[in-house]
Amino acid sequence: MNPANYLYLSALLFTIGAAGVLIRRNAIVVFMCVELMLNACNLAFVTFSRLHGNLDGQVIAFFTMVVAAAEVVVGLAIIVSIFRSRHSASVDDANLMKL
C-alpha cells in the first residue's frame, strides 16, 4: 500500500480534530480533539520515518506521546477544577472576561 495514504489519513484526522476544537462546546471534548490532532501528528511522523528510512520520526512520536501525557495531566487538572467550581465544562459559559 502506498504510504502516502497514511499521510492522507493523518491529515484527515488532524482536520477532524481541528474542526472539533473549533465547534465543540464541552472543554473535555475540545481537549480530546486536541489529543486527536497530536495523534494525527504521530501518524505523520511514523509515516515519514518509514518513507525516509530513518528512525527520527519514530523517536519523535515517543516524545509526542510523553508530552501529550503531560498535557493531559495539566489540562484535566485545570478543566476539573473549573468544572467543580461552576458545575459546567462548557467553554461558552467561560465568559467572565468578555469585553
Next chain:
Amino acid sequence: MSASSVHSLWTTAAPVADKFPTPHIEYAQLSPVLIVLGAAALGVLVEAFLPRRSRYTAQVALAALGLAAAFAAIVALADKGYGTTKAHIAAMGAVAVDGPALFLQGTILLVGFVAIFTFAERRLDPRAHGNQVDSFAAQGSAVPGSDQEKAAVRAGFTSTEVFPLLMFAVGGMLIFPAANDLLTLFVALEVFSLPLYILCALARRNRLMSQEAAVKYFLLGAFSSAFLLFGIALLYGYAGTVSYSGISSVIDGTAPMNPALADTTGNDALLLIGLAMVAMGLLFKVGAVPFHMWTPDVYQGAPTPVTGFMASATKVAAFGALLRLLYVVLPGMRWDWRPVMWGVAILTMLAGAVIAVTQTDVKRLLAYSSIAHAGFILAGVIATTPDGISSVLFYLAAYSFVTLGAFAVVTLVRDAGGEATHLSRWAGLGRRSPLVAAVFAVFLLAFAGIPLTSGFAGKFAVFTAAAQGGAMPLVIVGVISSAIAAFFYIRVIVLMFFSEPKPDGPTVAVPSLMTSTAIAVGVAVTLVLGLAPQYFLDLADKAGIFVR
C-alpha cells in the same frame, strides 16, 4: 569440547551490531539550563519533604539562588567567547550555544529573577487569619468559596509550589530560543507552557476568572502546539530531518538528494504548509494578530505577578525561537515568508493599538499594548539583517523590564476585592500617591516610546533596522500605530493626574522590599536603557550572530 564450540554447531554468530554511540553532552555549556531545571526539581522535593512553615523561605531562596547561579553561568560562558568566536551547537545538534541564545537566556533569567520578587510579595493582601498571604490561592484544588478553601485559608496554606513551577517555566524558556532542532523546540515549548497554564489558574482573588483564563490559555495553547507539531511533521517529511541545518541545506539544495524520495524530499507544498504551521505556533506564543485572541483574557485573569512574568519572558523566548527559525532555517525562503510577515506585522501593530483604545481594564490595556509591541518587534524581525537581530534583542530586553515593572505597579492599587484594575478606579491616583502614579507614568511613557526612555531606544533601533532592510512602509505604519497607541497611554496618565480622586477609590498598598525592588529595577532599566544604551547595544550587536 567447549560450550561455545558446541553452540557453534547449530548457530552462526550474527555480526555484532555497532553499539549506539554514546551521546556527547557538553554539560558545562548547558549548565544554565541544567542549574535551573535542577533547582526546579529540588523545589519539588522541598515541597514534598519540608514542613509547611519553612517552605516559603526555602523555596524563595532556592529559586533566587538557582536563577542567580544560572545567570552567573551565562556570564561565564559569554566571557569565554561562546557568544561570539566559540559559538557552536551542543548536545548532539539539539541546542545552540551562540550570541542570541546567551543574550536571550540572560534576559530571561534576569526577568525571572525579578519576577520572583513579585511572586514572593506577602505584604499587599491583608492578613488572613493572622497569616501573611501572597497573590496565589491557598490551595489550588479547593473549590472557590467551599468549606475546604476556607479551611485552607484558616490554616494559613499558601501555594509555595509556584516557585518550582516558575523555575520549570524558566527552564523551558531557556531552551526555547536555543533549540536547534524542531523536536527540541516542541519539547521546550511544552516545558514552559504547561507550568504557565497552572500558574494562571492559581490567583487568590477572583479565582473563577483565574481558572477561566487558565482553561482558555490551555485549550488555545494546546491547539496551537498541535499545529506546531503537525508543521514539524511536514517539515520532517520535507527534509527527512528535524535539525535546523539539515532543513536549511535541503532548502538551499545543497543536501545530497535521494532520488527515490523525490516525491517527498524537497516537496515545496510540504515545506510551505509546514513552515506556515510552525510559524503559527510561534506567532501564537508571541501574541501576534490573528493569533492574539487569548492574550487579553489570560493577562486579565491570571494573577498579576504571573501576568508580568508571562508577558515579558514568554515574549523574549518566543521571539528568540522565531528569529532562529527564520534566520537559520529559512534564509533561503525569505522571499516567501517576508510578505506574509509584513502582513502579520502591519495587522498586529494596527489592531493592537486600535483595540487598546477601547479598553477599560488596566490589565487588558497592557495586554493589547503588548500585542502592538509584538508588531513593532516583528518589524525588526523582518529586516533580515544583522542589525535586525541585534535590534530585536535590544528591544526584547528593554520591553520586558518595562512590562514587569508596569504589572508590579498594578499589584499595588487595591480595594476590598483585591486589585482594582478597572480604569475608572485609577482616577486621581496621582493626587493620592504621586510616587506610584509617577512611576506608572514612566512605564507608560516608555511603552509609548517617548525619548529618553528605553521604549524609545528600542523602537528607534527596530525601526531603523527595518528601514535599512527596505521596509520603510512598515516603519510608517509603525509610526502611525505608535501615535494611536500614545493616545491610550496618555489617557491613563490623564486619568491618574488630572481627574479628581473618588472618595471610595482604591488604596495604594505599601509593598514590602520585594515588590519595591522589582519596580525600582524596572524604572532603573527603563531610564538606563533610555539614556545610555550604548553598552547594551554593543552587547546586542556582538550577540547578533546565529550559529548554523
Next chain:
Amino acid sequence: MSFPLLTVTAAVPAVGAVVTAAVPAAQRTTAKYTALLFSLATLVFAAVALVRFDPDGDRYQLTESHAWIKDFGLRYDLGVDGIAVVMVALTALLIPFVMLAGWHDADPLEDANPNRRWRPTQGFFALILLVEAMVVLSFEATDVFLFYIFFEAMLIPMYFLIGGFGDRAHAGGEEEAARQRSYAAVKFLLYNLAGGLIMLAAVIGLYVVTAHQLGTGTFSLQEILSARASGKLDIETSTERWLFLGFFFAFAVKAPLWPLHTWLPNAMGESTAPVAVLITAVVDKVGTFAMLRFCLQLFPEASKWAAPVILVLALISIIYGALLAVGQRDIKRLIAYASVSHFGFIILGIFAMTSQGQSGATLYMVNHGISTAALMLVAGFLITRRGSRLIADFGGVQKVAPILAGTFLIGGLATLSLPGLAPFVSEFLVLVGTFSRYPVLGIIATLGIVLAALYVLVLYQRTMTGPVKAGIEGMTDLKARELLVVTPLIALLLFLGVYPKPVTDIVNPSVHHTLSDVHKTDPKPALEAKK
C-alpha cells in the same frame, strides 16, 4: 577643554527642576525662590553666551561634541549660530517673568484638603524649569537626532503644565474647567506627538540615506552639510522631498501653521496665562526655528519646491488667525488666534527666501515672544482679578486701574505692530522681503496688519473704555510684583523698536549662511528681483 557654556546653560534649569521638586511640601515660598534663582542663573549664562558670540566669526560657535549613542549615530553636539544664540537668550529672558507672573498660580486652594505629599507648587515651577532646559537644548543642538529627542521630550512637562494647572476663571465651574483643561492637554499632546512621530520616520529615513551613502549613519548637521557640499552625499530628489515633508509636518504642528493650528487656542485658552506665554512665546518658537535650521539647511531643494504651497498656507494662517481673533469672545483665545496670525508672518518670512524676509522672521520670533508675553501676562492679571476671561464681563477698567489698562494698551499696540514698537521692524522686514519676490503675497499679507489693528483696538475698547461694569468697580491696579514683570518687557519693546541693531547684527550673518545654503545654484535672486 574649554568651559562647556552651552551645556551649563541647559543644565542649570535642569538641575533647578530637580532641586525645586525636592523642596518639602510645606515650604512653597522657598520652592518659588529657588526656581526663580535658577532661572536667573540661566539668564546670566545665556547672556554670557550672547556676549561671547562673535557675529563675524565661525558659523557655529561655542561648540561641544561628544559621542552619545554610537549605534544610533546620535552625538551630543551643541553649537549656536546667531539665530540660536538669540533664541536661547529670549527663552532665558522670558522664563523669570513667566515665573513671577505665575507666582500664585499654583498655590493650592485654601479650602482644598491638603495631602501632605501633593506638591503642586513645587511641581509647577520644576516643570517650567524642565521645559526651559529642553527648549534651550533644542535650540543648541546641531545634531538632528539630539534635537528630535528634546523636541519630543519637552511635550511631557508641557502637557502636565497645561493639564495640571489650568485657568481657574472658567464660566462652567470647576468641574467643567477640569474637563476642558484635560481635553486641551490631550489635544496638545496628540497633535504634537503625531507630528513628532511622523518626523521620527523622516529621521530614520535620513539615517538610512546617510548610512547608505556615507558608510555610517550620521545626524550631525555639519557633517551632512559638508558631505553635501563635497558631493559625497547626494539625496535623490523624491527622497529629499519626503524627508522634508516629514520634518516640516512636525514643525508646522508645533509652529502652528494653518490647518494644524487647532490645538493652540484650546491649549492657550485653558492654561494659566504664564503657561500660555510659555507655549506661544517659547515652545512654539522651536518649530519656526527648526524650519530655519533643519528644513532649509538639510533639504534646500525640497524647501524651494515646497515654498509656494507653504507660503499660501502661511498667508491663510495670517488672514484666518486674524479673522478668528476678531470674532472671539474670550480674551485668551483672542490672543491665541492673534498668535496663529503672527506665526503665519514668521513662516512667510522664512519661506520667502530673501535675506530681509529671514532676518525679519528671526527678529519677529524675538519680538513676538516679548510682545505676546507682555500682552498675555497683563491679560492674565486682568482675568485673575475679575475671575472671568469673557470680554463681555469687562468694561471701563481704565478708570479703576489705569496702569493696568496702560500696559495692556502698549502690549496690544505692540501686537498690532505700531511703528516705534519692536514688532513693527520685524513685520516690515518680513513684508518687504516677501514683496520683493512675491508682490501679490506681500500685498495680501498686509491685510493681516489691518485686521490686527481691528481686533486689538476693539478688545481694548470693549474691556478698558466705557462705563465701569459690575464686578470691575473694586479692581486693584498692578502690584509691585506685577509691575516688575511688565515694565522690563515694555522697556524692551520700546528699545528694540527704536534700535533693533544689536539683534540684527547678531542674526544677519547667520541668515546669510542659511540663505546661501538654499541658493547654491541661484545666488541673490532677491537683489535681482528688486533691480
